[in-house]
Amino acid sequence: xxxxxxxxxxxxxxxxxxxxxxxxxxxxxxxxxxxxxxxxxxxxxxxxxxxxxxxxxxxxxxxxxxxxxxxxxxxxxxxxxxxxxxxxxxxxxxxxxxxxxxxxxxxxxxxxxxxxxxxxxxxxxxxxxxxxxxxxxxxxxxxxxxxxxxxxxxxxxxxxxxxxxxxxxxxxxxxxxxxxxxxxxxxxxxxxxxxxxxxxxxxxxxxxxxxxxxxxxxxxxxxxxxxxxxxxxxxxxxxxxxxxxxxxxxxxxxxxxxxxxxxxxxxxxxxxxxxxxxxxxxxxxxxxxxxxxxxxxxxxxxxxxxxxxxxxxxxxxxxxxxxxxxxxxxxxxxxxxxxxxxxxxxxxxxxxxxxxxxxxxxxxxxxxxxxxxxxxxxxxxxxxxxxxxxxxxxxxxxxxxxxxxxxxxxxxxxxxxxxxxxxxxxxxxxxxxxxxxxxxxxxxxxxxxxxxxxxxxxxxxxxxxxxxxxxxxxxxxxxxxxxxxxxxxxx
Numbered sequence: 001x002x003x004x005x006x007x008x009x010x011x012x013x014x015x016x017x018x019x020x021x022x023x024x025x026x027x028x029x030x031x032x033x034x035x036x037x038x039x040x041x042x043x044x045x046x047x048x049x050x051x052x053x054x055x056x057x058x059x060x061x062x063x064x065x066x067x068x069x070x071x072x073x074x075x076x077x078x079x080x081x082x083x084x085x086x087x088x089x090x091x092x093x094x095x096x097x098x099x100x101x102x103x104x105x106x107x108x109x110x111x112x113x114x115x116x117x118x119x120x121x122x123x124x125x126x127x128x129x130x131x132x133x134x135x136x137x138x139x140x141x142x143x144x145x146x147x148x149x150x151x152x153x154x155x156x157x158x159x160x161x162x163x164x165x166x167x168x169x170x171x172x173x174x175x176x177x178x179x180x181x182x183x184x185x186x187x188x189x190x191x192x193x194x195x196x197x198x199x200x201x202x203x204x205x206x207x208x209x210x211x212x213x214x215x216x217x218x219x220x221x222x223x224x225x226x227x228x229x230x231x232x233x234x235x236x237x238x239x240x241x242x243x244x245x246x247x248x249x250x251x252x253x254x255x256x257x258x259x260x261x262x263x264x265x266x267x268x269x270x271x272x273x274x275x276x277x278x279x280x281x282x283x284x285x286x287x288x289x290x291x292x293x294x295x296x297x298x299x300x301x302x303x304x305x306x307x308x309x310x311x312x313x314x315x316x317x318x319x320x321x322x323x324x325x326x327x328x329x330x331x332x333x334x335x336x337x338x339x340x341x342x343x344x345x346x347x348x349x350x351x352x353x354x355x356x357x358x359x360x361x362x363x364x365x366x367x368x369x370x371x372x373x374x375x376x377x378x379x380x381x382x383x384x385x386x387x388x389x390x391x392x393x394x395x396x397x398x399x400x401x402x403x404x405x406x407x408x409x410x411x412x413x414x415x416x417x418x419x420x421x422x423x424x425x426x427x428x429x430x431x432x433x434x435x436x437x438x439x440x441x442x443x444x445x446x447x448x449x450x451x452x453x454x455x456x457x458x459x460x461x462x463x464x465x466x467x468x469x470x471x472x473x474x475x476x477x478x479x480x481x482x483x484x485x486x487x488x489x490x491x
Contacts, residue, residue, distance in 0.1 A: 070174055073128070115184050123139045378491035
């Protein structure tokens, strides 16, 4: 493993460790957040329930108290601790008994009490209570301002603090028979006890949450840790594979460069050989023509001077051989020119081109059936196309002349197929045997044993067509009994 890969791997491990720590702290944070949020939600809900309960108790108790009797009781005794025993006054005892019963039924932990506003000292005084111990006319100095502000309607007091502690309270007006407010009845809940219960609930919820979340968090931690470990292992495997691939790629690249070098060397050698061969064919075809011309001249002179008939016969055979050799040289020169001469593309009328090629091949027009639309034109090299057609038509006349009992007939048909023109040329000659068709377009291949040609005509036709992006194949004859050639031309 390279130094860069090792550094990258160490960095990857650090990132994984940070990710695990982040996940762990995230889980703890979420547990604490939702637990605390739940605590405050429960606290608010519980507080609202307590306040509504206290409000209901104070309203009920205020309605049950006789306002006229309570008014008389507060006016009868205006001195602090004028009543020190519950049984000291019958009206007080009746009110205390009723408040005690309401407190017991509602399981209140704090006594119910009634208060009246004492104008001379601007404070509230306690009158009756559900407690067994009276605190008659004790002053309530640090009272909430809402008591005096809402004395006619009553209300609730949310978590306030006075000289006796911190409270949740609700109060309701006590009215006499005239509808006048003569006192307030207050129901309290000690906020410290309430808050303590809420905190105990919070701790319980926290413990339950952690008992649930810790195993889950442990499993999640293990899962993430294992996943990250697997990723690290896979990463090491990938790095190793990458190094192997890079090594193989480097080897392949070296082999490719070596192969390219060899191909270029062989191509250069081949190009040099082809150029040398091309020069040889060109010069040899020119250089041989002079001796052939000399041979022809000597043969002609010998025929004139020689009187012996047998000698003349030999000279005639020699002349035919010289003529054949001359034709071979010219054909080889033509093949060289076909392969080396640059293309000259022009718009060519196919019908006219076929007529001209037939004339060059000495094919009588009267013995030919041509089914080609006169306006078909193609973009091609006219010289190469005419050379190919001329060789095919020469092939038609050659093999038709082998059978004297049957006059020459040639059928030419053209049709457009997609982006090509298929040209069919069919004769009524000797035909071509299936075994011979395989190598029919090869150099020096004759299609019939009686052929007098040199075996380059169809090779030249194929070479010309390939240079103009065309093709040629031999097919079974459809109407006549001879050979049928299918030419493919692009336009």
